Amino acid sequence: MSVRLLWPGLTALLLATAAAQLAIGTVAIPLAEMPDHIILHAVRLPRLIVVVLSGAMLGLAGALLQTVTRNPLAEPGLMGVSAGAVLAIVAMIIAASRAEGLGVVRETGWHLGLAGVAGGMAAGALTYALSRHQGTSRPILLVLMGVLVAGSASALTSVLLLTADESQLRLVLHWTIGSTNGRGWVHVEMLLPYAAAGLAMGLLSAGVANALQLGAGVAAGLGLRVEHARLLLIFAAAVLTAGAVSVVGGIGFVGLIGPHLARMLVGNDARRLFPAAAVVAALLLTLADLGARTFPLGWIEAWTRSPVPAPTGLPVGVITPLLGVPFFLWLVFARRERA
Amino acid sequence: MTADVADRAALGLNGAFVAGLAVSAGLLLVVLALSLLQGVVPLTTADVLAALSDPHAEARASILVWDLRLPRAGLAALAGACLAASGVLLQGALRNDLADPALLGVGAGASLLVALGVMLQPANLAAMPGFALGGGLAVGLIILAAAQVFRDTARIILVGAALAALFSALVVALIVLANAFQLRVVYAFLVGSLIGRDASDFLRLLPWAAVLLPATLFFVRGLDALRLGEEMAAGLGVNVFRFRLLLMLAAIGLVAPVVATCGPIGFIALVAPHLARAILRGTDAARVLPLAMLIGATLLATADLLAREALSPAELPVGLVVTALGAPAAILLLRRHLAGHTA
Numbered sequence: 001m002s003v004r005l006l007w008p009g010l011t012a013l014l015l016a017t018a019a020a021q022l023a024i025g026t027v028a029i030p031l032a033e034m035p036d037h038i039i040l041h042a043v044r045l046p047r048l049i050v051v052v053l054s055g056a057m058l059g060l061a062g063a064l065l066q067t068v069t070r071n072p073l074a075e076p077g078l079m080g081v082s083a084g085a086v087l088a089i090v091a092m093i094i095a096a097s098r099a100e101g102l103g104v105v106r107e108t109g110w111h112l113g114l115a116g117v118a119g120g121m122a123a124g125a126l127t128y129a130l131s132r133h134q135g136t137s138r139p140i141l142l143v144l145m146g147v148l149v150a151g152s153a154s155a156l157t158s159v160l161l162l163t164a165d166e167s168q169l170r171l172v173l174h175w176t177i178g179s180t181n182g183r184g185w186v187h188v189e190m191l192l193p194y195a196a197a198g199l200a201m202g203l204l205s206a207g208v209a210n211a212l213q214l215g216a217g218v219a220a221g222l223g224l225r226v227e228h229a230r231l232l233l234i235f236a237a238a239v240l241t242a243g244a245v246s247v248v249g250g251i252g253f254v255g256l257i258g259p260h261l262a263r264m265l266v267g268n269d270a271r272r273l274f275p276a277a278a279v280v281a282a283l284l285l286t287l288a289d290l291g292a293r294t295f296p297l298g299w300i301e302a303w304t305r306s307p308v309p310a311p312t313g314l315p316v317g318v319i320t321p322l323l324g325v326p327f328f329l330w331l332v333f334a335r336r337e338r339a
Numbered sequence: 340m341t342a343d344v345a346d347r348a349a350l351g352l353n354g355a356f357v358a359g360l361a362v363s364a365g366l367l368l369v370v371l372a373l374s375l376l377q378g379v380v381p382l383t384t385a386d387v388l389a390a391l392s393d394p395h396a397e398a399r400a401s402i403l404v405w406d407l408r409l410p411r412a413g414l415a416a417l418a419g420a421c422l423a424a425s426g427v428l429l430q431g432a433l434r435n436d437l438a439d440p441a442l443l444g445v446g447a448g449a450s451l452l453v454a455l456g457v458m459l460q461p462a463n464l465a466a467m468p469g470f471a472l473g474g475g476l477a478v479g480l481i482i483l484a485a486a487q488v489f490r491d492t493a494r495i496i497l498v499g500a501a502l503a504a505l506f507s508a509l510v511v512a513l514i515v516l517a518n519a520f521q522l523r524v525v526y527a528f529l530v531g532s533l534i535g536r537d538a539s540d541f542l543r544l545l546p547w548a549a550v551l552l553p554a555t556l557f558f559v560r561g562l563d564a565l566r567l568g569e570e571m572a573a574g575l576g577v578n579v580f581r582f583r584l585l586l587m588l589a590a591i592g593l594v595a596p597v598v599a600t601c602g603p604i605g606f607i608a609l610v611a612p613h614l615a616r617a618i619l620r621g622t623d624a625a626r627v628l629p630l631a632m633l634i635g636a637t638l639l640a641t642a643d644l645l646a647r648e649a650l651s652p653a654e655l656p657v658g659l660v661v662t663a664l665g666a667p668a669a670i671l672l673l674r675r676h677l678a679g680h681t682a
Binding site: 130133140141143144145147148149151152155156158159162173176177252314315317318321322325328329332333 | 494496503504509511530662663666673674
């Protein structure tokens with residue numbers, strides 16, 4: 001694809017997928033009634049906004065993390081950032097329900113994202129620190145340490161959930177793996193501040209990121225305070241990830257695939273790579289969500305001979321690993337990484 | 340090396356071997372005794388001894404000991420031994436001391452099929468080890484294929500990590516689709532737990548362990564040969580591919596029934612063989628295997644005791660305790676190994 005056609009092409013694809021998201025659903029809406037149909041306004045539109053925004057946030061977070069670690073396998077999920085955010089948010093929810101004497105898990109409120117930023121940053125920084133050996137982050141160590149950090153954080157989350165009852169457990173599990181089911185305007189409001197702050201921070205730091213890509217020595221020679229710059233990028237990635245996680249949960253692999261596809265399209269220049277990663281990841285998540293929504297659950301019902309309980313719908317977090325794991329394996333094997 | 344020095348070296352190893360066996364057996368006995376004594380209803384030593392000597396007494400102590408605490412402690416110890424043995428075999432098969440059924444996704448593959456089994460045939464508990472075996476084998480064969488194609492062992496572990504992520508996601512998908520009745524059961528296959536396990540669970544694991552644990556001792560010569568390198572092993576008359584396949588099958592045969600009874604429990608298979616090799620200061624499989632089994636049994640029995648007692652009367656799933664203790668240990672081991680190997 002030539003560079004001139006790239007942006008119009010991507011935008012057209014995203015718009016087409018978005019239109020499909022709005023048009024397709026359990027309830028068939030005639031085209032003429034579409035503009036002011038209640039389902040469209042109250043259900044499909046807010047969900048679409050949540051999906052596009054969180055996809056863009058995860059994609060940009062992945063691009064930021066890959067740049068700052070100079071590691072092609074970096075990704076919010078693989079680095080434990082998502083699991084750390086989930087842990088902090090679950091702790092926050094439980095503390096809040098205890099304080100108010102409520103037994104019910106409440107899953108809205110923008111303050112959840114703040115807890116997530118702290119937890120996600122702590123976990124991401126820990127993984128990065130553990131993956132460093134003789135001054136560089138090793139791709140393989142990063143993934144393995146990420147698996148362990150994420151595993152430990154998930155284990156702690158499970159401890160916190162020991163007292164949860166079935167419906168709470170289902171809700172939180174749904175959200176742990178990542179789901180966009182039933183997201184409405186209240187979730188758009190939760191997401192917006194983090195999307196605005198994180199996307200702005202991430203996109204504006206492209207110049208800094210370009211300098212970092214040259215290596216710490218060159219970047220320092222250009223007058224950059226390397227550790228500050230790294231911290232800034234990790235912070236932006238944590239804000240993006242935590243904001244998305246607090247609404248849609250730990251959706252994996254979008255932050256890995258998005259930036260890689262974007263890199264194939266536009267190259268390594270962060271000023272083009274970052275926005276492209278956000279758009280491509282938004283497109284991917286919208287497609288995955290379309291897949292999750294139209295997945296034939298009735299077929300599973302027939303097979304397991306038990307009714308699928310509400311809230312229905314396959315969580316999109318189940319779809320993304322199906323795409324992401326083969327892609328990850330291809331990255332590990334087909335491409336010779338610079339270890 | 341003169342015969343004299345070799346003898347003394349063997350003696351030294353023997354000393355460490357015997358001492359290691361004695362110490363871990365002693366610890367295991369202490370932990371098992373504590374498992375019988377401690378609990379929501381504490382028992383005195385006299386109660387326990389009386390109950391042990393007369394299994395058919397109707398006393399409360401007898402029921403607690405024979406129906407609840409002994410089967411569970413026994414299951415923990417047996418499962419720990421199976422996991423440790425599977426770790427030794429997998430590490431031998433892949434010639435990689437970092438191999439672990441959980442890290443490689445074998446546990447997740449087994450969990451997925453068991454979770455499926457719970458949903459499709461909830462009543463048929465006896466079939467669960469079979470389901471687990473199917474899932475574990477599928478992952479194991481992929482790993483083995485990867486090991487044949489790629490020499491870089493760290494990449495093989497990455498393949499395993501990716502498969503683990505995939506299968507865990509599918510397990511969660513099943514949980515989401517499960518009804519409330521199945522949810523708790525399937526959830527156990529996410530973390531690993533011994534809560535409420537009784538004699539029937541112990542008896543489901545026992546035949547697998549009774550056959551496969553002693554059978555692993557037939558592999559020791561081949562394991563030692565393979566450790567010298569594939570060419571060397573072939574030169575010593577080992578059919579390397581067939582032997583690896585056999586090791587893999589045995590390892591998965593040991594893990595699968597554990598997953599089916601307790602859920603996926605990580606890290607024991609990684610840490611126990613390492614501890615055994617560290618104590619022995621050697622890799623002689625004939626000694627590593629039994630010592631690792633005993634250490635694995637002690638580790639899991641201890642973890643389960645902690646899981647039962649730490650927040651008593653509430654119980655933790657033992658999988659969480661193992662993760663809490665095992666993850667830092669694994670981080671240390673991985674860093675030490677990979678930092679050197681993947682330069």
